[in-house]
Amino acid sequence: MSKAQLDMFATQEHVSPAEPAFYAPDLDRVRLKLEAVLRELRLAEVIPWDRKTYAFHQVVFPQMANALPAEEAFKYRMEFQSLIQRLDF
Template sequence: MPQNDLFGSSQLGLGLEDTRPDPTHVDPASVREELAAILATARAARDEAPWDRRTHRYHQVVFPQMADWLPADEADAMRRQFSVELERIESLLAA
């Protein structure tokens, strides 16, 4: 008969178990959806930047990192497409 852990997360039913999502498992479909939405926002911007300079820098760093969760060829294609949009938005921010 297994011995119960006296200090375990479920001891006495306190509900202290870790309910956070597993950071080692990322759903590529949700990443793809989020990246596609960011890319669509960037593409839709014509007369003015869709975000401020700080958000621009954030997307510049985070978008490529998020793409790492996708298959390599898809990730590369999304990075290239987003890079083109970032350059275009950079000129809108400078205006």
């Protein structure tokens, strides 16, 4: 094995592991997406999604709301749950 090949496996103790990337969501975009889901639910007379999409929104909607300030996130989650209860399967 050549020295270049051996160097590929050498450890460099002075190099720190890469820090995970930080993602800061665009809060206006988050609000637009949350509002789109709520608008769809407000206009519906029954749940407008199949079970897979329903399950997706049950998980993702609250997670997206968490990107917002706490009080605003709470309001979005409460309205979502209220609409879901009104329309539930």
